Amino acid sequence: LPPDASILTGLNQPTLSSLTKYQGCTTVANAADLGKPQFNLQLDDQRITQTGLGKIEILAPTQLGVAEIASESGVTRTGPSTDYSRLTPLPKGTMVTVTGKEGEWLRLDYGAWINSKETKIITGAVAPQTVIRSVGYRRLSTATEIRFPLETAVPVSVEQGNNAFTLTLYNTTAQTDTIRLDDDPLISRLDWQQVSPKQVKYTFNLKKFQQWGYKLKYENTTLVLTLRHSPRLNKSKRLPLSNIKIVLDPGHGGKESGASGPTGYLEKDVNLIVSKLLRDELVKRGAKVVMTREDDRDVSLVERQVIINTQEPAIALSIHHNSLPDNGDAENTKGFGTFWYHSQSHSLAVFLQNYVVTNLRKPNYGVFWKNLALTRPSAAPAVLLELGFMSNPYEFEEIVNPQAQRKMASTLADGITKWFEGIYLTTEAQRTQR
Ligand SMILES: [Zn+2]
Structure with a gap:
């Protein structure tokens, strides 16, 4: 298969090869060091022998x-x-x-x-496994904490769905008879099931569609799951984003210049310009904005992730400009794109995509599920935006135009405000129904 990124140039089909692949299989009865494998290739009366680089044990x-x-x-x-x-x-x-x-x-x-x-x-340790009995919970001011007391710290996996958060504990057997979980701002009900002999699955059915981030850690052998509550939303016309903290991440910086336009203009510079304009627009609407950088400096991807995890914003946005690989069609590839990873980030990604494409009449590059350092943090909904293609000569003109940059920033701020407003209105509608 071609590399994963070839989806961006539409060249993601399997490449056909005239060679046939030989696969063999054997079994070995006892543990042994078999050394380096020897490969033999025979065609008619020619024979090539080569010793492999790795060794098999x-x-x-x-x-x-x-x-x-x-x-x-x-x-x-x-x-x-x-x-x-x-x-x-x-x-x-x-x-x-x-x-x-x-x-x-x-x-x-x-x-x-x-x-x-x-x-x-x-070495010489016994295979770690545990039973689980009770599950505890604590309601904190901005989150609900669920505590799973275990005999040993076992592997876990998480799945987010519509109105559900699922946690699976491996190498775990339930001996559960009691779980206390009072009415909670976030969780409507906790279901659990021993899904296979060594797997216990906990499904948190949630009251609201939008999830606001989670953290998982071990305190000794107790697994602590923190599910964040919604920020306090309000319907103030003047300051609709008051109480909302937003992390803005201007992509690249310092030695990492990112993409470059036809004139040599660097992505890191235009990312910073638009991010600062967007920050000002968000602050005007009452938001508290934390930037991962405010000047041209190196900030590692890990440092940016740490800022999101420690700041625990309502949302995190990473601002980028796109560019095509050299074999792409630069003239015809253009538009605004959004990238998300955890399900909790999807609604924001789709909303901003539609809002910007409609209001700025931008070409629609698309909404992508994508594994990226700045979409992966789980502590908050995190979306990466590619505002346009620096490799497209026409779009580049707009990207570096100060007036178009201001328009992009105010449209993004309006879109973010409208997204929060939509959540506020559905929450209010739910409340009056009850
Ligand atoms: Zn970039």
Whole structure:
């Protein structure tokens, strides 16, 4: 298959090859070091022999050990390289049995893979598993905290749906008879189920459609899930965004210049200009705005993520301008695009896309689910905006035009305001129905 980004140039179909792929399979009865494999290729009377670079070792289960997640948030994937998709990250302290290795990658017993650099290996440990009895909860002023007391920190995964938040605990067996959960601003009901012998699934049915972010961490062996409440919305005409905190992230900066336009104009500069204009528009409407940078400097992707996680804004927006790879059709590729990752960010992405495309009569580049550093934070709905294509000669004129930049900023601020207003109105309608 061509690389994932080829969806952007429409060249994402499988490429046909005249070669046929040979796959073989064998079984080995006992654990052993088989050394380097030798490959033999024979065509008529010609024969080529080559020794492989890697070595093959069949490991006994007792040799594999237990991995403890040593990084703040362990990146788990569907396979043993960064080409494979990400799964729910594992909180620091998670303990999980290793069932296989490929290079520096470890296969974990519940199916995910992780780079061994993010783990500490404990040899001779017993496979971590736990029972769960009661589940506790605490209502904080801006969030609801659910506490899962466990015997050991087991792997977890999260799924967000419409009006539902689902948490799965692996290597866990329920011995639950009581769960207290009073009427809560967020949760209408908690359902749980032992879905398979070692998997317990908790479904939080939510009162409202929009979710405002979550955090997962281990405190010793207690899993703590924090579900954020809605910010206090209001119908003030003058300051509709008062009580709303927004993180604005002007993409790139410093040594990272991003895309560049036909005149050599850099994306990092235009991102900052529009972000500052947008900040001013949002502040005028009452919002508190936190910027990840206010001048031309290096800010790493991780630093930007940390700002979102610690600031806990109502929403986070990353501002970018797009550019096509060299083989793309620069003349005909243009328009405004939005990118989201967690389900909680989808409604904002679609709303802003429609709002900007309609009100600025911008070409519609599209709404994309996309795995990006600035769409991945889970602490708040986070959307990345590509305001236009710097590689398109006509759109570039508009991108660098100060008047068009001001219009873009005020339209985005209006769109954000309207999105919050829509949530406020549906909440009020629900309240009067009850
Ligand atoms: Zn960019």
